[in-house]
Amino acid sequence: MSQDKLQTFCLLEIEKLLQSNGKSLRNYVGMPVPNNSLVSQFSNLMLLRELQFDIVSLTREHDTNVLKLNEEQRVVYDKIIDCISNKRHGFFFVYGFGGTGKTFLYRVLLARLRSEKRIVINVASSGIASLLLPGGKTAHSMLNIPVELTEDTVCRIKKDSAKAEVVRLADLIIWDEAPMTNKLAFKVLDRTLRDIMVSVSDRNKYLPFGGKVVILGGDFRQVLPVIPKGSRAEIVMASINSSVLWKYCEVLCLTKNMRLTMGLEQSTPQELRSFLDWILQVSEDRCGTVVNDKLFVDIPSDLIIPVLENPVEDIVNTIYPNLVQNFCDPSFFQDMAILAPTVDNVEEINNYIVDLLPAEEKNYLSADSICGSDVYYDVGVDWINVEFLNQIRCSGLPNHSLKLKIGVPIILLRNIDPAGVCVMELDLLCEI
Structure with missing residues (x-):
């Protein structure tokens, strides 16, 4: 970006802050104002940010990492790229326990699409998870999902807003750690995307998520939606796989533990294998002793x-x-x-x-x-x-x-x- 464009971009941001407080750059003598001939290029700053990635670096990253995908990851990768390249809609759930390479797969997809100047909306259910992917945000922040969810609410995205334009142009939406979120949030997003995408084609109002390619990812063994004082049945019913949208979803499974293959700096493969086996046994209720209707789980001594x-x-x-x-x-x-x-x-x-x-x-x-x-x-x-x-x-x-x-x-x-x-x-x- 040239110095003139950088200055215009900066001045527009300052002007936005000043206007929110009833002021303008023109109120201050000697302050420069945005270059009118360049302002049109910054009409949608959010869109500009989604396109400001280093193409050379991303291309290099993709070319290096795509060769490291295992067979299961490659199947998912090819299926997603095929949908996007052929402009077909798709709703997928990448299901795999921790260590199967979901995040690595997402990074390869992000590098491929962003190196082609395509827009990818990359969100997660929690702020911690959103840090794992470049450009990640929380789903509620990026998609303006209301805190209070009902069957009739929609995302607070106006159809003529800058954010709606980013959503309209996005080739892919990735939502990591999706099982943590109540199914109503996905219904709210589905309703909003259908409303936004109908301006592109009338048929989009009949397609899940408005015809967008959407990837949800996560592991149902981990944290599910929190229902205060809810029963097991209520928690299950609040999960995404209990949603009416689930019938449109294609589940893509990752089962190979890539952490065992790659190893960790401070763990030997055998130590890591023992730990991951124990985690799976706990999550699948295959370990522990029941005493007086209470389950007691023995924790390995090296974890204490x-x-x-x-x-x-x-x-x-x-x-x-x-x-x-x-x-x-x-x-x-x-x-x-x-x-x-x-x-x-x-x-x-x-x-x-x-x-x-x-x-x-x-x-x-x-x-x-x-x-x-x-x-x-x-x-x-x-x-x-x-x-x-x-x-x-x-x-x-x-x-x-x-x-x-x-x-x-x-x-x-x-x-x-x-x-x-x-x-x-x-x-x-x-x-x-």
């Missing part, structure tokens, strides 16, 4: 962290070695996470890690109040005071007192600025 004096300290030091030296590197957190069963455990571990970091700590307090909606007219609120509200702790919301330091990892739960970062995306705090 020895506790000396402080359990939290031992866990953090084991999962995040040299944390203080590496906490400013976003990639340090990509392959590691500490999962905890309760909110209290989460708070204890988070506070310990924040205390380790050398930056100055700042404490932010929430502004809590009682909802004034008529929906709660029959709820007695006289006894509820601000102090009581401050003490409430629940999953999905930060506590009343939020301790932060520059460099601490954070996850955005709700994005007020529509042009901001992804919801549920992992970020590092750069400024307080």
Whole structure:
């Protein structure tokens, strides 16, 4: 991109921010304004970003990695490329347990299509998963999927918007870790894509996902949709394979464990094989002992962290070695996470890690109040005071007192600025 184009691009972004606050570049004497002869090229900045990839680098990456695909991966790759090349619609689910090379396959597809100047919408159900693929975003952020889902809701994408144009021109949509998401989200996306794509062809309103080539991927052995206090049957019914869309889906299976083939730096193939076999046995309910209707699973000794004096300290030091030296590197957190069963455990571990970091700590307090909606007219609120509200702790919301330091990892739960970062995306705090 030339210097003139870069300057125009930058000025347009500044102008957008100023206009959102009732100002303009023209309000400031001496400030340059965008080059009118170039403005038309930046009419859809989102589309421009989707096309700003290094073609030479992507071509080299594709040519190298396509040769590494195994037979199963190659079948999936050829089927997807054939659909796109021949302008046919397709709805696929790439099913495979961890280590079968789903992410590697997606990267090869991304490199191939983007090197050909094609648009690929690449999303995941969680912010952590979206970090694994270049240009990845959370599905809710990229596709404007509402938080509250019903049978009648649609994505908040206007048919004449810049995002709708990107969707319209996209050759492929990849949704990783799809089993985590409620089936209603896919129905909402299907309804929206049919509405957007009808402007291309009337027949698209009768095709799943508006005739787009869509790849869902994941493993039903892992995390399924969360139904608060839901039964096993309710969780199963909320999964994508219980959706009316599933009958249109072609399931493509990956069964070969590529991690065993390639090995890992810190594990021998035999150690890795034993671990993966144990994981499969747990996920398929093939190990453990039932005592008084309760299942007890024996955890291999090499997976147990020895506790000396402080359990939290031992866990953090084991999962995040040299944390203080590496906490400013976003990639340090990509392959590691500490999962905890309760909110209290989460708070204890988070506070310990924040205390380790050398930056100055700042404490932010929430502004809590009682909802004034008529929906709660029959709820007695006289006894509820601000102090009581401050003490409430629940999953999905930060506590009343939020301790932060520059460099601490954070996850955005709700994005007020529509042009901001992804919801549920992992970020590092750069400024307080």
